[in-house]
Amino acid sequence: MEWILLVLLGVVAAMFGSIVGLGGGIIIVPALMLLGPQLTGAEIDHATAVGTSLTMLIVTALASTLSYAKKKIVDFRSGLLLFITSGPAALIGSALTGKLQGAAFSLSFGIFMLLMAALLIARDYMKPVTRQWPIERSITDASGQVHTYGYGLLPLLLIGFAVGLISGLFGIGGGSLFVPVMVLLFRFPPHLATATSMFVIFLSSILGSGMHGWLGEINYWLLLALVPGAWVGGKLGAWVAGRMSGKKLLWLLRITLLLLACQLIIEGWMEL
DSSP states (O other), X not given: OHHHHHHHHHHHHXXXXXXXXXXXXXXXXXXXXXXXXXXXXXXXXXXXXXXXXXXXXXXXXXXXXHHHHHTTOOOHHHHHHHHHHHHHHHHHHHHHHTTSOHHHHXXXXXXXHHHHHHHHHHGGGOOOOOOOOSEEEEEEOTTSOEEEEEEOHHHHHHHHHHHHHHXXXXXXXXXXXXXXXXXHTTOOOHHHHHHHHHHHHHHHHHHHHHXXXXXXXXXXXXXXXXXXXXXXXXXXHHHHXXXXXXXXXXXXXXXXXXXXXXXXXXXXXXXX
């Protein structure tokens, strides 16, 4: 039964992550921390939850990227530019995860999740900036529609570093920050931002999980159960994202994040 629940957890987390470009880790990490005794019969420390989640994100992001690539909505050039700084930053964040004490990690992660839930709500009411960026890009999707957007190289690299650091530290993939920034600041079309974000998450997760593996912070038995669900969920999420707005699922995700964040903050506060 525990294995079935872990597979289902991988499916749900990866599906949500693929639809909105989160990567799924923002659900996997708190779920493993809070439900460890029910899922495995023992507590799962935060470093292991982060390392296992980040490794699972490799599969989730790869499945999503391959699906989005078939629709020609992945900007590989911009994604590689983001990876120049997000990759090394993911290594740094991964190395710092174990340095945080349990209570400090629960509190900081809970507060971060609250901010992400607020950002997911606020972005529906925010409009992209009208600034003319020095680098203009355009991409033609599988339907023949041309999408135009732009960015500055330095802001792009700085954002990549910040998101990569948070990704490695919390094991969330970074899409929760990448997507709104790409849409609101650089005027990426939402579906293009989501697809490109998943590509960057795939590359950064390889480096971040490598660091966690070197530090012994990956539970490979958990990973074995989560990976099949992550692959299916990543594919399913990309399929759903191409056929619906995802607004109802997005609201469900927001509520889920709020509940998980409150639980982590309460537990972290009680451990202080």
